[in-house]
Amino acid sequence: xxxxxxxxxxxxxxxxxxxxxxxxxxxxxxxxxxxxxxxxxxxxxxxxxxxxxxxxxxxxxxxxxxxxxxxxxxxxxxxxxxxxxxxxxxxxxxxxxxxxxxxxxxxxxxxxxxxxxxxxxxxxxxxxxxxxxxxxxxxxxxxxxxxxxxxxxxxxxxxxxxxx
Numbered sequence: 001x002x003x004x005x006x007x008x009x010x011x012x013x014x015x016x017x018x019x020x021x022x023x024x025x026x027x028x029x030x031x032x033x034x035x036x037x038x039x040x041x042x043x044x045x046x047x048x049x050x051x052x053x054x055x056x057x058x059x060x061x062x063x064x065x066x067x068x069x070x071x072x073x074x075x076x077x078x079x080x081x082x083x084x085x086x087x088x089x090x091x092x093x094x095x096x097x098x099x100x101x102x103x104x105x106x107x108x109x110x111x112x113x114x115x116x117x118x119x120x121x122x123x124x125x126x127x128x129x130x131x132x133x134x135x136x137x138x139x140x141x142x143x144x145x146x147x148x149x150x151x152x153x154x155x156x157x158x159x160x161x162x163x164x
Contacts, residue, residue, distance in 0.1 A: 035126060042122040049114070057093030061086035078155050081106060081147045084164025103164045106150055 059066050072080045084104035091099035092111060100108050121131045154162035 033128065038125045038128060039122065042118065042125050046118060046122075049118075053089060053093050056086055056089045061090050079151070079163055081151045083154075087164055102161075105162070106147060 061067050067086055070080055070083050072078055073083055082104070085107045088100045088103035088107040089111070091097075091103060092108060097108070124131050150162065153159040
C-alpha cells in the first residue's frame with residue numbers, strides 16, 4: 001500500500017470518489033424529478049390495462065373463435081383459477097357485477113385490488129414517495145391457498161356454482 005492510496009477518498013463504482021457524510025450533517029437532497037416523469041410508469045400501466053379491458057369489453061369472449069381456450073381445460077376438463085377471467089372482465093366492463101362474480105370471483109377481487117393499489121401508487125408517485133407494500137410470506141401464501149381452494153372447489157361435483 002502506498003501513501004497516495006491511504007489519503008485519497010475511497011471510490012464508488014463508476015470511478016467517482018466517495019465522500020462520507022460526517023456524523024450530524026445532513027445529506028444533500030436528491031435532485032427533484034418532475035411530476036410528469038414520476039407518473040409516467042403508473043399512467044403507462046393504466047393505459048395498458050385500460051386498453052386490455054377495452055378490447056375484452058368490445059370483443060365478447062362468450063362467442064367462440066375470438067380467444068384461445070384454456071389449455072388445462074382442453075387437456076384435462078378441469079377449470080384453472082383463471083378460467084372465466086375473460087368472461088368476468090367482459091361482464092365487469094359492461095357493469096354486470098353478478099355475472100362477473102359468477103364467471104370468476106377471484107378475478108373481480110383482483111380487478112378491485114389492482115384499482116386500489118394503482119390509486120395508492122399514483123398518489124405516492126405524485127408526491128415523490130415510493131410505493132411500499134407490506135406483504136410478507138404469510139399474506140402471499142394465504143392468497144395462494146385461497147386460489148388453490150377455489151380451484152379445487154370449482155372442480156368438485158358440488159362446486160358447480162363456482163364454474164364459469
